[in-house]
Structures are given as structure tokens and as C-alpha cells.
Amino acid sequence: MKYSLYLFLVSLVLGEDSYDDYREFSVRVHTGDVKGAGTNANVFLTVHGEYGTTAEHYLDNPGYDDFERNQYDVFQFIDVNVGRIEKIRIRQDDSGYKPGWFLDFLTVEVFADDISATFPCNWWLASDEAGGIDRLLSPGQSCSPHGEYGVKL
Numbered sequence: 001m002k003y004s005l006y007l008f009l010v011s012l013v014l015g016e017d018s019y020d021d022y023r024e025f026s027v028r029v030h031t032g033d034v035k036g037a038g039t040n041a042n043v044f045l046t047v048h049g050e051y052g053t054t055a056e057h058y059l060d061n062p063g064y065d066d067f068e069r070n071q072y073d074v075f076q077f078i079d080v081n082v083g084r085i086e087k088i089r090i091r092q093d094d095s096g097y098k099p100g101w102f103l104d105f106l107t108v109e110v111f112a113d114d115i116s117a118t119f120p121c122n123w124w125l126a127s128d129e130a131g132g133i134d135r136l137l138s139p140g141q142s143c144s145p146h147g148e149y150g151v152k153l
């Protein structure tokens with residue numbers, strides 16, 4: 001697995017003590033099933049947790065048309081161990097044709113620590129919709145201006 005190799009290389013650079021401070025994050029995204037939901041804009045995710053914050057990660061499966069209507073997409077990246085997930089920043093760069101994106105939900109998981117956080121956005125990330133293209137969300141928090149959806153905090 002390429003991520004195992006990556007972890008190995010990280011461990012060589014940082015030393016064994018630091019190896020344990022890195023985690024593989026798995027991100028599962030469902031684009032909504034409404035007209036125009038899909039996007040070809042570039043999408044970026046940052047994870048904020050109890051111990052710190054990841055870099056901003058470009059969510060892309062190369063050669064694949066991500067973020068299309070009613071489609072599930074899965075992404076993985078390695079970054080620092082942030083512990084319990086407290087917030088995410090999700091944004092798109094408004095590029096491409098009809099870049100508005102209807103994000104149904106997004107789940108971030110760290111399998112190694114049995115950590116999972118779901119963000120039931122249920123709304124547009126679009127420059128012409130409430131909230132715009134750049135959102136900071138807590139677990140269970142909807143993006144919708146029409147009120148909560150899913151898990152109540």
C-alpha cells in the first residue's frame with residue numbers, strides 16, 4: 001500500500017518517536033441528489049482536533065470525476081494525530097463550469113483510534129447560496145440556513 005510506504009518514509013525522516021504522532025485519515029463524501037449538485041471545482045479539507053490541526057488537503061482521486069451527483073467519494077491522507085475531531089474546514093475554489101456543490105454529508109475517520117466524525121452538511125457550497133464556498137463545521141452541524149439536520153448537538 002502506498003500509504004504504508006509513505007508512513008515508513010515519514011518515520012525515517014522524523015524518527016520512530018514521531019511515527020506514532022501521524023495517522024491515516026479516511027474521508028467519505030456523499031454529494032447530494034439534487035439538480036446541479038456535482039462540481040469539478042477543487043475541494044479542500046482541514047481537520048481540527050483536540051491536539052492540533054492538519055494541513056489543508058486537496059481531495060482528489062486522480063483521473064476520476066469526483067463530487068458528482070449522488071456519488072460517494074473516498075479519500076485518504078496522512079497527517080498529524082489531532083485526537084478527537086472538533087471541527088473541519090471544507091471549501092471549494094469556485095473553479096470550473098457551474099462550480100456550486102451540494103454536499104450531503106462528509107465523514108472523517110481515523111481507524112487506528114476508532115475515531116469518526118460526521119458532518120451532515122445537507123446544503124450548497126456555492127458562491128450564490130447562503131454560507132458561500134468556505135465553511136467551518138462542527139460534528140453534527142448542518143450547513144443549511146434552514147436549521148439543523150441530522151444529529152443535534
Ligand SMILES: [Ca+2]
Binds near residue numbers: 066068
Ligand atoms: Ca466532478
Ligand SMILES: [Ca+2]
Binds near residue numbers: 037038097099100102
Ligand atoms: Ca454544480
